[in-house]
Each structure stands twice: as structure tokens, then as C-alpha cells.
Amino acid sequence: MLATMASDQFGVCSICRAPIRMGTKLVLCTVSTCNSGKRKLVFCSPGCWDAHLPTARHRDAGFTEEIARPGG
Numbered sequence: 001m002l003a004t005m006a007s008d009q010f011g012v013c014s015i016c017r018a019p020i021r022m023g024t025k026l027v028l029c030t031v032s033t034c035n036s037g038k039r040k041l042v043f044c045s046p047g048c049w050d051a052h053l054p055t056a057r058h059r060d061a062g063f064t065e066e067i068a069r070p071g072g
């Protein structure tokens with residue numbers, strides 16, 4: 001069995017690998033390529049979202065803040 005994450009953990013930040021817990025705020029990129037498919041990026045803070053911009057090369061990017069929920 002894979003048990004690398006605690007059950008109340010949503011995932012980890014794509015930049016700093018900080019754990020993101022269920023029910024806490026997370027930051028998503030508004031650009032669809034960052035937000036869908038197999039390479040879905042999540043960030044722990046707007047600062048980490050900002051850190052992915054040089055590699056992502058978006059023309060027009062923004063971020064949204066959401067609450068981490070199971071299955072969402």
C-alpha cells in the first residue's frame with residue numbers, strides 16, 4: 001500500500017514541497033496547462049505561484065485561492 005501522505009494532507013506545493021493540508025488555503029494557477037492534465041500544479045502561497053512563472057512562460061497569468069478538499 002502507498003501511504004506516503006497523511007490522510008488529512010491534500011498534497012504538496014509544486015515549488016517548495018510544503019505539505020498542503022485538507023481545509024487549508026491553496027493557490028492555483030489560472031492558466032489551463034498548469035491546472036489540468038497529469039501535471040496539475042498547486043502552490044502553498046502566492047509567492048510560490050510567482051516562483052513558477054519563469055519556467056512556465058505564461059503570457060497572461062493569474063492565480064486563484066481555494067480551499068483544499070478531498071477529491072477536488
Ligand SMILES: [Zn+2]
Pocket residue numbers: 013014015016017018043044045048
Ligand atoms: Zn510553496
Ligand SMILES: [Zn+2]
Pocket residue numbers: 029030031034052056058061
Ligand atoms: Zn502556471
